[in-house]
Amino acid sequence: MREIDIDDLGSDGGSSDPYKCGLVAMVGLPNAGKSTLVNALVGEKVSAISPIPQTTRTLIRGILTEPRGQIVFLDTPGIHRLSHAFNHLMIDMSREALLGAHVIVWVISLDPMPSRDDIARMRDLLLPILDGRPLLIAATKMDKTGGHGMIPKLLEIESWGLPAEIIPVSGAKSKNLDRFLDVVFRHLPEGENLFDPELYTNQTVRQLVRELIQEKIFWSLREEVPHQSAVMIEEYIEPEGPRGITTIRGVIIVERDSQKAIMIGSGGERIREVSEKARLEIERLVGGKVFLRMLVKVEPAWRDNPRILRELGYIGE
Ligand SMILES: Nc1nc2c(ncn2[C@@H]2O[C@H](COP(=O)(O)OP(=O)(O)OP(=O)(O)O)[C@@H](O)[C@H]2O)c(=O)[nH]1
Numbered sequence: 001m002r003e004i005d006i007d008d009l010g011s012d013g014g015s016s017d018p019y020k021c022g023l024v025a026m027v028g029l030p031n032a033g034k035s036t037l038v039n040a041l042v043g044e045k046v047s048a049i050s051p052i053p054q055t056t057r058t059l060i061r062g063i064l065t066e067p068r069g070q071i072v073f074l075d076t077p078g079i080h081r082l083s084h085a086f087n088h089l090m091i092d093m094s095r096e097a098l099l100g101a102h103v104i105v106w107v108i109s110l111d112p113m114p115s116r117d118d119i120a121r122m123r124d125l126l127l128p129i130l131d132g133r134p135l136l137i138a139a140t141k142m143d144k145t146g147g148h149g150m151i152p153k154l155l156e157i158e159s160w161g162l163p164a165e166i167i168p169v170s171g172a173k174s175k176n177l178d179r180f181l182d183v184v185f186r187h188l189p190e191g192e193n194l195f196d197p198e199l200y201t202n203q204t205v206r207q208l209v210r211e212l213i214q215e216k217i218f219w220s221l222r223e224e225v226p227h228q229s230a231v232m233i234e235e236y237i238e239p240e241g242p243r244g245i246t247t248i249r250g251v252i253i254v255e256r257d258s259q260k261a262i263m264i265g266s267g268g269e270r271i272r273e274v275s276e277k278a279r280l281e282i283e284r285l286v287g288g289k290v291f292l293r294m295l296v297k298v299e300p301a302w303r304d305n306p307r308i309l310r311e312l313g314y315i316g317e
């Protein structure tokens with residue numbers, strides 16, 4: 001997390017600028033690069049990233065506090081076409097973020113660019129609900145286009161005629177983020193911190209752990225298995241002393257026996273790989289040794305089952 005430097009306060013001649021604070025919804029199509037951008041802006045991994053669309057499933061808040069103000073970024077599930085109840089929930093979460101935000105950022109991938117249909121769908125969703133609020137376009141993945149390749153793509157976005165300032169950025173390579181933040185701060189309302197400035201997310205450690213394990217599943221498996229899986233933390237025991245071990249027991253839920261076999265892998269190879277990769281990141285998160293044990297369980301049609309969706313925290317009590 002960025003430290004607040006007392007010398008910085010007012011040292012840029014901007015001491016008379018009011019302190020700003022607000023909610024900034026980051027929305028867009030699946031795989032656009034929203035979570036990568038939020039993590040880069042906040043400087044910590046608050047949200048899982050993967051090459052598979054629909055990685056983000058819940059509303060995740062990434063908090064950035066600077067001498068000039070506090071931004072609460074709302075990372076949202078990508079807006080996609082609907083099927084399961086679970087997918088409807090994901091879209092609802094994006095909509096909820098959109099309705100409550102002070103600034104709306106449409107994250108658009110420069111490479112690959114979205115299709116015409118997808119652009120029209122997003123525009124139809126966003127424009128009617130702006131209600132006078134500022135819309136920004138974060139044209140991300142600029143590192144993939146090369147300097148010259150970027151210009152025609154930015155011009156194309158401009159030709160869509162949206163009432164939005166367009167800022168090219170790269171979440172993966174942390175490019176142009178300062179400029180992006182300047183623009184966001186310009187549009188934020190005055191206000192006091194919404195969250196403790198020490199926090200970089202409002203998620204609990206358990207939720208961050210779940211997000212990290214889910215991310216490793218997305219990276220280790222392809223096709224439909226990751227989407228049809230979910231992680232539950234059944235037991236989380238804090239270490240006894242400063243050098244103690246955090247014990248975590250969790251379950252990966254899948255929909256069918258065949259998926260369970262894939263998730264476990266031959267001789268347990270796959271589940272070991274997922275657990276090992278997750279464990280290393282969780283150790284970094286908690287700052288100590290971790291014992292992580294994951295089991296795989298079949299729960300047919302869990303994505304349409306309100307009881308399980310509630311247990312997983314995807315819907316409220
Ligand atoms: N080269 C490059 N790749 C990026 C950048 N941002 C994201 N990616 C890649 O794009 C893929 C999707 O990134 P995510 O951040 O998970 O995208 P998302 O919009 O959060 O996706 P959903 O949660 O599924 O809606 C991953 O493979 C990222 O590594 C970028 O700035 N440059």
Ligand SMILES: [Mg+2]
Binds near residue numbers: 035047056076077
């Ligand atoms: Mg995401």
